[in-house]
Amino acid sequence: MTLVLTSLSLCGQSLRSLKTSSKPLVLKAQGSFYVGGIADNQTFEQLGSFGPAGRISVNQMYVHYMVPKKTKGLPVVMIHGMTLTGKTWETTPDGRMGWEEYFVRKGYPVYVPDQVGRGRSGFNQAIFNDAKAGKTEANKLPPMWRFSDEASIPNFRIGTTEGKPNPDGKFPFDALNELSKQAVPDVSMGLPNPNPTYKALADLSAELGKTILMSHSQSGAYPIEAAYIKPDAVAAMIFVEPGRCPNGLKPEQLSVLSKIPTLIVFGDYLTQPTGVPHSWQTAYESCQKYTEEVKAAGGKAKMLYLPNSGIKGNSHMLMQDTNNQQIADLIIKWIQTI
Amino acid sequence: MTLVLTSLSLCGQSLRSLKTSSKPLVLKAQGSFYVGGIADNQTFEQLGSFGPAGRISVNQMYVHYMVPKKTKGLPVVMIHGMTLTGKTWETTPDGRMGWEEYFVRKGYPVYVPDQVGRGRSGFNQAIFNDAKAGKTEANKLPPMWRFSDEASIPNFRIGTTEGKPNPDGKFPFDALNELSKQAVPDVSMGLPNPNPTYKALADLSAELGKTILMSHSQSGAYPIEAAYIKPDAVAAMIFVEPGRCPNGLKPEQLSVLSKIPTLIVFGDYLTQPTGVPHSWQTAYESCQKYTEEVKAAGGKAKMLYLPNSGIKGNSHMLMQDTNNQQIADLIIKWIQTI
Numbered sequence: 001m002t003l004v005l006t007s008l009s010l011c012g013q014s015l016r017s018l019k020t021s022s023k024p025l026v027l028k029a030q031g032s033f034y035v036g037g038i039a040d041n042q043t044f045e046q047l048g049s050f051g052p053a054g055r056i057s058v059n060q061m062y063v064h065y066m067v068p069k070k071t072k073g074l075p076v077v078m079i080h081g082m083t084l085t086g087k088t089w090e091t092t093p094d095g096r097m098g099w100e101e102y103f104v105r106k107g108y109p110v111y112v113p114d115q116v117g118r119g120r121s122g123f124n125q126a127i128f129n130d131a132k133a134g135k136t137e138a139n140k141l142p143p144m145w146r147f148s149d150e151a152s153i154p155n156f157r158i159g160t161t162e163g164k165p166n167p168d169g170k171f172p173f174d175a176l177n178e179l180s181k182q183a184v185p186d187v188s189m190g191l192p193n194p195n196p197t198y199k200a201l202a203d204l205s206a207e208l209g210k211t212i213l214m215s216h217s218q219s220g221a222y223p224i225e226a227a228y229i230k231p232d233a234v235a236a237m238i239f240v241e242p243g244r245c246p247n248g249l250k251p252e253q254l255s256v257l258s259k260i261p262t263l264i265v266f267g268d269y270l271t272q273p274t275g276v277p278h279s280w281q282t283a284y285e286s287c288q289k290y291t292e293e294v295k296a297a298g299g300k301a302k303m304l305y306l307p308n309s310g311i312k313g314n315s316h317m318l319m320q321d322t323n324n325q326q327i328a329d330l331i332i333k334w335i336q337t338i
Numbered sequence: 339m340t341l342v343l344t345s346l347s348l349c350g351q352s353l354r355s356l357k358t359s360s361k362p363l364v365l366k367a368q369g370s371f372y373v374g375g376i377a378d379n380q381t382f383e384q385l386g387s388f389g390p391a392g393r394i395s396v397n398q399m400y401v402h403y404m405v406p407k408k409t410k411g412l413p414v415v416m417i418h419g420m421t422l423t424g425k426t427w428e429t430t431p432d433g434r435m436g437w438e439e440y441f442v443r444k445g446y447p448v449y450v451p452d453q454v455g456r457g458r459s460g461f462n463q464a465i466f467n468d469a470k471a472g473k474t475e476a477n478k479l480p481p482m483w484r485f486s487d488e489a490s491i492p493n494f495r496i497g498t499t500e501g502k503p504n505p506d507g508k509f510p511f512d513a514l515n516e517l518s519k520q521a522v523p524d525v526s527m528g529l530p531n532p533n534p535t536y537k538a539l540a541d542l543s544a545e546l547g548k549t550i551l552m553s554h555s556q557s558g559a560y561p562i563e564a565a566y567i568k569p570d571a572v573a574a575m576i577f578v579e580p581g582r583c584p585n586g587l588k589p590e591q592l593s594v595l596s597k598i599p600t601l602i603v604f605g606d607y608l609t610q611p612t613g614v615p616h617s618w619q620t621a622y623e624s625c626q627k628y629t630e631e632v633k634a635a636g637g638k639a640k641m642l643y644l645p646n647s648g649i650k651g652n653s654h655m656l657m658q659d660t661n662n663q664q665i666a667d668l669i670i671k672w673i674q675t676i
Contacts (some may be wrong), residue, residue, distance in 0.1 A: 025366075052489050062425065101369065131476040134476065148394055238453035
C-alpha cells in the first residue's frame with residue numbers, strides 16, 4: 001500500500017491557519033459538566049498502585065456546551081463517532097469554524113459530549129491495571145481501536161485505498177494530519193452493555209427539556225437508543241453518515257420512532273472500497289429502509305443523500321468538509337420544518 | 339477508613355445547578371487545535387485488530403481556546419494536573435464559572451490543553467493491544483493512575499483522611515462527586531522521556547508570540563521545562579499548587595528562569611496528612627527555596643501563600659473553591675505588575 005502523504009509534516013498546526021470570523025460570538029453561557037457515572041470500588045492495584053484503594057467514578061459522560069445570547073431553536077446535541085471525541089464538531093482540521101460554533105451562531109444551544117469511555121469522559125482502567133498486576137489474563141483485555149491513515153482515508157471516503165485524494169473531494173486533504181491527531185483509543189468493547197452513553201444522552205435531553213440528537217458514524221443509532229429510554233425528551237433525530245440503521249423494527253419500537261422526525265445525511269463515494277470490514281453502500285441501504293419503515297408507521301423520516309441534491313464530493317467527515325456550512329444550512333432548514 | 343459521602347448520588351449533576359452570568363460572554367474567537375504529535379507506524383494488532391496496519395498520530399496535545407472581543411493582556415495557558423484534564427479550568431463541580439471563562443472575561447485570551455496522554459489528546463495504545471495479543475508481557479504495561487475519593491479528599495486537602503470536610507474548607511464538598519467524574523486514567527508513565535507536553539507548551543507559546551504559562555499540581559514545573567526549550571516565548575509563569583519546585587538550579591538554568599517573572603500560589607492545610615506518598619508542606623518548602631534561588635540570581639519570583647494574605651480554607655483545587663474568583667483577582671493583579 002502506497003501513501004502519498006508520507007512527506008507531510010506532523011510538526012503541529014500553525015495557529016495562523018485558524019480562521020477567525022469577522023463577527024464576534026456572543027454567548028449567554030458556556031461551560032461543561034458531566035452526566036451519569038456510577039461509583040466503583042477498586043483495589044490499590046486497579047487504581048495503578050499510587051494511592052489507597054477506594055471509590056472512583058466510571059461511565060460518566062463529559063459535555064461541553066455553548067448557548068447563544070439569542071436562542072432561536074431547541075438545543076442540539078452533537079455526538080461523535082468511532083475513535084474520535086467531541087473535537088469532531090469543533091474547529092475543522094484546516095482551521096475553519098466547526099458545526100458546534102456554526103449552529104450556535106445560527107441560534108441553537110449546542111451540547112457536545114465525549115462518548116463514555118473516551119476523551120474527557122475517561123474510561124474504567126481497572127482491567128488494564130489488573131492485567132499488569134497479573135490479576136487477570138492479558139488476552140481478556142478489551143481492544144483499544146485506532147484507525148491508521150491507511151484505514152481512514154478510504155473508510156472516511158477522503159480518498160482511495162491507495163491513499164490518494166478523491167478527485168473533487170471536499171475533505172481538506174492537506175490537513176489530513178490534523179484529522180489523524182483527533183483520534184484517541186476507543187475502548188467501546190470494554191464498556192458495560194448497554195453502552196452507558198445511551199442513558200446519558202437520554203438524561204441530558206430530559207434535563208434540557210427536549211433536544212435534537214445529532215449522531216455521526218458509530219453513534220448513528222445512539223439517538224434511537226436514547227429515545228427508547230426517554231421518548232418524550234427527543235424532539236428530532238439527525239443521523240450524519242450513520243454506520244448502520246436498524247431494520248425490522250418491532251411495533252413497540254415504531255410507536256416511539258414514528259413520533260420523532262428524523263433526518264439522515266449521506267455524502268458521496270458510497271460504493272468506493274473502504275479497506276475495512278464495512279460498506280457505506282450497505283449502511284445507506286439500511287437507512288433508506290429505516291426511513292421506509294418509519295414512514296409506513298406514520299412517521300416522518302427523510303433521507304438527504306447529498307449527490308441527489310447536486311452536492312458532490314463529500315466525505316464521511318462532512319462536518320469538516322470545505323462545504324460544511326452549506327450542509328449545516330440544509331440541516332437547519334430541515335430543523336425549521338419539524 | 340470511613341467515608342461520610344457514600345450516600346451521595348452519582349446520578350448526574352442537575353443542569354439546573356449551572357449558574358449563568360447576567361452578562362453575555364463576547365468572544366472574538368473560540369475553538370480548538372492540536373500542537374505537536376509524531377507519526378507512528380503500527381501493526382494490525384497494535385491498532386486493536388480492526389483496520390489495516392499503518393500510520394497514526396501519537397503524542398499530540400489538544401488545546402481549547404477562547405479569545406475575548408477586547409484583549410487586555412497576554413494569552414494565558416492553563417495546564418491541569420495528575421489524572422485530570424483541561425476540564426479543571428472549566429465550570430466548577432458545583433456549576434460556577436471556572437478560571438478559563440473568568441480570565442477571558444477579564445480580557446485575557448485563554449488556551450487550555452489536555453496533557454499529552456490524556457483526554458482529547460489521546461495516548462499511544464500500542465503496548466496495551468500488544469499485551470492483549472501476547473506480543474509483550476502484561477507486567478511491562480505502564481500503570482494507569484487514578485485517585486480514589488479516599489485519596490483525593492485528603493491529598494487535595496478537601497478534607498481529612500477520614501473523608502470528612504475540613505472545617506471552613508472552601509472546596510464545595512457537596513459537589514465532590516462532580517470532581518470525581520473529572521478524573522481519567524493517567525498514563526504518564528507510558529510517555530516518552532522527556533514528556534512531549536513540555537515541547538508542545540513551548541511550541542504553543544512561540545506560535546502565540548509570548549504567553550503566561552499557568553500550571554497546577556503535577557504540571558507544576560512544566561512551564562520551567564517549556565522555558566528551557568523556548569525561553570523567549572514565556573512571558574511569565576504561575577505555578578498553582580505545584581507538586582514540587584526544582585532546587586539546586588544550575589547557572590545556565592538560572593539564566594533562563596531569572597528572566598521570567600514567576601508567581602507561586604498555595605492554599606491552606608499544607609501540613610495535613612495526605613494519605614498518599616506526598617507532602618504539600620515539602621512541596622511548599624521546595625517552592626519557597628525556588629523563589630530564593632531565582633531572586634538571588636536577580637530574578638523576580640513571588641510566593642503567594644494565601645493564609646498569609648488572610649485567605650484561609652483553600653484546598654489544592656483552588657480554581658474550583660468557592661472563592662476562586664478572589665484568588666483569580668490576586669493572580670491578575672500580579673500579572674498586571676510584570
